[in-house]
Amino acid sequence: MKPAPFAYVAPREFDEVLEVLAEEAGDASVLAGGQSLLPLMAARELRPGVLVDVNGVADFPGAGESGEWGDGCFVGALDRQCDHERSAEAPLLAAALAHVGHAQTRHRGTVCGSLAHGDPMAEIPLALLVAGGLVEIASRGAARQVAVDDFLGDAFRPRVSADEVVTGCRWPDLGGGSTHSFVELQHGSTLGAAACSLKLSQGGGWSLRVGVAGFADRPRVSVVELDAGDLDAAADVVGDLIHSGPLLETHDAQASYRGALLGELGRRAIAECAGSLR
């Protein structure tokens, strides 16, 4: 199918993007890579009146223009997914991207666009959540940073206003010696995913960050300290996460199946990290 008619605007300057978004009062969508937005428009599930193509904007703000940025890897608004597939600076992002789309969609799809799209099954928001990252957002005359946990709202409704645009995200340095994993099950679409980061704490225990997606309206993460090697306790952390609320039920996966699947994906993600821990 073809999208419903829309007006197309292609600003060249960042300030123009903010002007257009402020003036169009909620009828505009930002077009970055378009790999999620355009299929939904073709299916007429979304009908924005104005598409604001930001691909030609040369002066998106860089890291730290809206506050203290700290360490870690900054991923800008127009960074394509393919730019970070082998990133050593953001290893969780690289691990997640191995499961995102295909080469053809990663050539255009952006990291920040995936965050702004807010698909509760999507890999990139889960990975940023486990990494403990930040999202940088701007509107006319204002800029703010928000922890990704606060950024993710209900499914497909991240907490950004209609006049705001995501300008970047920060992937913290999780420390030397930390290991990373991302596992996922797809049958046509993604049924569930788990991401993990693990390192030895100063006391010799495990510092574990583990998150899952595919069980609720948004991904969730747990950050805990455990006795080193206690895989059973780690599995319980995942179980508590999955059963923290009602489990999503869809035509292709009933709730009990999702619970079992995500528990297993979590266990595998943690085991993979533990296996490569030095």
Place this chain on the structure above:
Amino acid sequence: MRRVEASERAEVTVEIDGRRETALVDARTNLADFARGVGATSVRVGCEQSVCGRCTVMLDDASVRSCLVLAVQADGSRVETLAGIGGRIEELRAAFAHHFALQCGFCASGILVTAAEWLAGDPVVDEAEVRRMLSANVCRCTGYEGMVRAILEVASGGT
């Protein structure tokens, strides 16, 4: 700042397979329809929502789904379709024929563009990688076996 109203048409010029092609398009016209409209009919249109891979072309040297690029976005860009990509495409064609890799052929142009880009990228050559690469494209006839054999043969240098 370029603006194309919903009721307007915009002039778009794209270099397709070495020819400069210009057409008037709606803002919502995708690059696949633009290409077909100016005669680049090796580009096929299937699902129009990124699933099937029929419409795969090279846009400024990277493969894309041309159904998910607006023609106005591609204004001033360079596109290669199956008809113009070169590289190892002749070896691929011969191997596909030898291994009976295609039946109806509707998926052929997308798959050959995908495979040609993969070969040019100095890939790890094994069956799992070939199947992963092919997963970007749907073929409803063949079951992919002949394609996998053909691509492995070209990738490992023999014909």
